[in-house]
Amino acid sequence: MEELLMLRQFIEEQKYDQALELVGELEAMSKEDKLNKIYSYAVILLLHLIKQAAEERITRSWEFSIYNSTKEIKRTNKRRKSGGYYANEDELQEILNDAFDTAIKKAAIEAFEGQYTEKELLLKIKPEEIKEQALLLIA
Numbered sequence: 001m002e003e004l005l006m007l008r009q010f011i012e013e014q015k016y017d018q019a020l021e022l023v024g025e026l027e028a029m030s031k032e033d034k035l036n037k038i039y040s041y042a043v044i045l046l047l048h049l050i051k052q053a054a055e056e057r058i059t060r061s062w063e064f065s066i067y068n069s070t071k072e073i074k075r076t077n078k079r080r081k082s083g084g085y086y087a088n089e090d091e092l093q094e095i096l097n098d099a100f101d102t103a104i105k106k107a108a109i110e111a112f113e114g115q116y117t118e119k120e121l122l123l124k125i126k127p128e129e130i131k132e133q134a135l136l137l138i139a
Contacts, residue, residue, distance in 0.1 A: 034086040037076045039095050045069035045134050046096065046103035051111045053125045066137070073138045089139050096131045 003026055010019035048062040077085045087095065108118045
């Protein structure tokens, strides 16, 4: 809210360069917020794809979680008024790579009732295939 008041002041004082700089900062903050939200859903998506691959089964709950995470990532990534997307395919891949570490830690707790460590669980799956599957679902 403070930024909007500053923007108004800059415009009223005809300080357009400062106003445009502030608009750029607001755009960056908005994009960062969207990317953080996408990251959170990417962790959930990867978690359930990892459990599915490791346990070689799927539950209705996991199916729904995969569906919901995919839907929310697509919804969050879409620029409604201007069209386009906040994150392109390369940025989505980067988010998935970053989120994978958190997802595998959580999956080690949940999959097989926590019997395997992260390293042991990694031996049961193909991480790159899971990330590629996730990217196909959201891109």
